[in-house]
Amino acid sequence: MTASPLPSSRSGRPWRRPVPASLATATLAGVLAATSLTGCSSSDDSASDGGPVTLQFWTYSVKGGDPAAKAIVDKYHQEHPNVTIKLSEVGGTAETASKLLAADRADDTPDVVQLEYRALPSLVVAGAVKDITKDVASVKNKIDPNIWDVTTLNNQIYGVPQDIGPMMFTYRKDLFAKYGVKVPTTWAEYASAAEQIHKKDPDAYIASFSATQFEFFAAHAAQAGAQWWSNDGKRWTVGIDSEASLKTADFWQDLVDRGLVKVEPLLTPEWNAQVNDGKILSWAAGSWAPSVLYSVAPDTAGKWASAPLPQWKAGDAAVPFQGGSTYLVPAKSKHAKEAAAFAAWLGASDEGSKLLLGLDLYPSGNAGRAATLTHEPPKLMPQQKDFYKVAERVIKNTTIRVVWGPNVNVAQSAFTDALNKAALNKTSFREVYRATQKTVINDLKKSGYTVTQ
Known part of the structure; x- marks a missing residue:
C-alpha cells in the first residue's frame, strides 16, 4: 500500500506526515527499571565515527524488571559495544508527544521515542520527526508493505513499526457453546448473537459499549468504507459524518438502545468483575486483547478463543490495524544515525523482532x-494452538489504511465525551458524529489548514 500525499504545513515545510496505543502495548521499559543500558555496536554504520555514543530512549512506563527486555538490550550490546541505551520512562502517548514537542522547542530532544501510530502525524506536521527513509533502506524488506504503511507519509518513512494489532474477535468459547450461539462472521450475525446471549442470560452481554474506544470506532468506520481523515496533497477531507461512518453509528445505537451491550468503560473495576463473572463475553479489538483480558481475568484462561473480526459484507475480510506503536527519531536528535540504526534493529531486524515477541x-x-507460528498461544487461550495462524491470516487481509489527521486529539475529546452521554441517555449517535465532524473541521481551519468540507 502507498501512503496518501500530504500537504504543506502552515510553516511552509513539507507535510512530513502524521499519527493508537493498544491498551496492551508492551515496551522495553520493563527491561530496565531505572538504569541506563549499554547497547552494542560493532563496526557497522550504527557506530559513531567519533567514538562511543549514548542514545536517550523514551518509552512507555512499565514498572519492574523484565528478563525478556533485558535480553534485548544485552543482545544489542553484544553487537554494538560503542552504543549505550539510556532508558527514560515518560508515560503514555499523549504525555510523550507533549514532552517531545516541548523538547523540540528547547532543542534538547531524546534520540529514540516510542509512540502510538495515531500520534505520529501531528508530530510530523510540527517538523519534530526525522525522515528515516534512507536509514532503514537495508531493512525495508524485513517488514511487509502494509505494515510500513502506518509510518509512511508521502512515500517517506518516519518510524520503524514495533508492534501491530490485526483486528480480531476474542470471545468466551465455553459460554458461546453453552448458549448455543454461533461465532459471528458478519456484523449482522454479531447483532443476532448479542440478542441470543442476552435472552439466555439477562445479566450477560456480548460485549461492553465503551465510548473511550476512539480508535476502534474509527477503524470500524474504515472497515465499512469510511475515512475519518483523508488528504489529496493539498487539502484535508473529513468523513466522520459520511454515510458509511454513520452506518456504524446506527449499528451501535441499535444495540445500545435495545440493551444488548453493556454501557461500561473498559478496564474499570466493574468491567473487570463482569469479565471474570462471564457477563461480558467478547471483545472486538486488536490481537493484543487476550493479553489485556488475561491481566484482569487470569482465572478464566482456557475458556476463550479468538477468530477473525466480523465483516460488513460476507466474504470481504479486509480490516485495519488497531493499536501498536513505532520507534521514531526526533528531528533534533544529536545522534540520529545511530538512533535510526537502533530503531531499525529493534523493530525490523530478524534478531530484534524475534526478541520483541518475548x-x-x-x-x-x-x-x-x-x-509466532511456533510460539505458544496467549496465556488466555493456551488450548488454541492455531491462534497465531489465525492472526497471520488476518494480517494478510489488513489492507485498509486508517489515516489520522493532525488534530486527532481534538476529535477524540469531542467524540468520546459526547458519545458516552448519548449512550447513557440513549440520544442520537448520528448527532455525535456530525458534531464531531464540525469540531474537527473548525479546528483544522483555525489551525490554518485547507479543508474541503
Whole structure:
C-alpha cells in the first residue's frame, strides 16, 4: 500500500506526515527499571565515527524488571559495544508527544521515542520527526508493505513499526457453546448473537459499549468504507459524518438502545468483575486483547478463543490495524544515525523482532511474525494452538489504511465525551458524529489548514 500525499504545513515545510496505543502495548521499559543500558555496536554504520555514543530512549512506563527486555538490550550490546541505551520512562502517548514537542522547542530532544501510530502525524506536521527513509533502506524488506504503511507519509518513512494489532474477535468459547450461539462472521450475525446471549442470560452481554474506544470506532468506520481523515496533497477531507461512518453509528445505537451491550468503560473495576463473572463475553479489538483480558481475568484462561473480526459484507475480510506503536527519531536528535540504526534493529531486524515477541506483543518484523507460528498461544487461550495462524491470516487481509489527521486529539475529546452521554441517555449517535465532524473541521481551519468540507 502507498501512503496518501500530504500537504504543506502552515510553516511552509513539507507535510512530513502524521499519527493508537493498544491498551496492551508492551515496551522495553520493563527491561530496565531505572538504569541506563549499554547497547552494542560493532563496526557497522550504527557506530559513531567519533567514538562511543549514548542514545536517550523514551518509552512507555512499565514498572519492574523484565528478563525478556533485558535480553534485548544485552543482545544489542553484544553487537554494538560503542552504543549505550539510556532508558527514560515518560508515560503514555499523549504525555510523550507533549514532552517531545516541548523538547523540540528547547532543542534538547531524546534520540529514540516510542509512540502510538495515531500520534505520529501531528508530530510530523510540527517538523519534530526525522525522515528515516534512507536509514532503514537495508531493512525495508524485513517488514511487509502494509505494515510500513502506518509510518509512511508521502512515500517517506518516519518510524520503524514495533508492534501491530490485526483486528480480531476474542470471545468466551465455553459460554458461546453453552448458549448455543454461533461465532459471528458478519456484523449482522454479531447483532443476532448479542440478542441470543442476552435472552439466555439477562445479566450477560456480548460485549461492553465503551465510548473511550476512539480508535476502534474509527477503524470500524474504515472497515465499512469510511475515512475519518483523508488528504489529496493539498487539502484535508473529513468523513466522520459520511454515510458509511454513520452506518456504524446506527449499528451501535441499535444495540445500545435495545440493551444488548453493556454501557461500561473498559478496564474499570466493574468491567473487570463482569469479565471474570462471564457477563461480558467478547471483545472486538486488536490481537493484543487476550493479553489485556488475561491481566484482569487470569482465572478464566482456557475458556476463550479468538477468530477473525466480523465483516460488513460476507466474504470481504479486509480490516485495519488497531493499536501498536513505532520507534521514531526526533528531528533534533544529536545522534540520529545511530538512533535510526537502533530503531531499525529493534523493530525490523530478524534478531530484534524475534526478541520483541518475548515482550508479549505482536512484532511488526517478518521474522518475529514467523516466530509466532511456533510460539505458544496467549496465556488466555493456551488450548488454541492455531491462534497465531489465525492472526497471520488476518494480517494478510489488513489492507485498509486508517489515516489520522493532525488534530486527532481534538476529535477524540469531542467524540468520546459526547458519545458516552448519548449512550447513557440513549440520544442520537448520528448527532455525535456530525458534531464531531464540525469540531474537527473548525479546528483544522483555525489551525490554518485547507479543508474541503
